[in-house]
Amino acid sequence: MAIDLENLKHAPKELGIHELIGKRWSPRSYTEQPVSDADLKTIFTAAGWAASSSNIQPWRFIVGRRGEETYDKIFDALASGNQSWVKTVPVLVASVAAKFMPAKDGEAPRPHEWAKHDVGAASATMCLQAIALGIHTHGMAGFDRELIRANFNIPEDFEPVAVWAIGYLGSPDALPDNYKKMETTPRERKPLDQYVFKHWNEPAKL
Template structure:
């Protein structure tokens, strides 16, 4: 396990170290990511499970330096706008909200689109960490502005924007964010697992 996270995060039970080594920094250095490397990480997301194998997820990618990247940054709100522009790439995890279910001929609402796209994002984040990258999910964005920026089709939803990059020097962050630049903790698993019923 890497020394930084292992000094801060202690799992309650044995687990692959990658799960505790994944955390969400805001300080990114200026290392770029090649499109091929980003696609390799999204390959992990592609193989996530989904209800009826509908694969509702859609990934809108933008590399730093591209106009689409700047448009996504512009749609972010609050503090996100201050740091996310230093990421190597931004990925909008969107999803189709309707699907043609097995045996049906017409699209119907898919109430599981967000759950399934969450599984895809988690796979992406873990694969990224394994390859030396850090990711940071964001729900802080202007939904209308981002929808317009990525030309979100009807019957689609935006779930989150994810920043990816190499972790940078916290000193580059504004003071208020610098003090938060540390891996967070979790409540004990015993407070989360319920045996048989609530």
């Protein structure tokens, strides 16, 4: 029997959030269908229009397609568990954050305390633009940051943040059993009273 991933993974319509946000989730099963240059350009252009502290735009994205050396270098840095399902993903991306604010008037550069926040904002915007194009994404923390740094000669004033899979949704049946179970389990989110406060741990009345 076909699995209704829309009902399992999409946010309930009665929540009233935008359709793009409701449809965004992080699958592990992808087809090998390539993502076009035009769609990738649109996705990363959207990322570049995310909110950015002082408009510094500290994000960098290293993009590789299956069959390219860049893809292989990102793949090699992934944890083995991620490698087990990523094999069919057509695009892998490493996100990187600038660690320092631009120096002004000969001053020493100051640490950019909000850089990872801004890279996260750009990544979220990237994901929503992808969903608008019928493309899914999955962010991963399970990777070797120093291997990513070495593989791409990333300088010390930048820091690898995450790895992203980008591609078209595949069948859960293609996954190993443990990941298939995750793929077919309904998504849940914490209720607002657990993270929207009037005072610390005192829920806001919304």
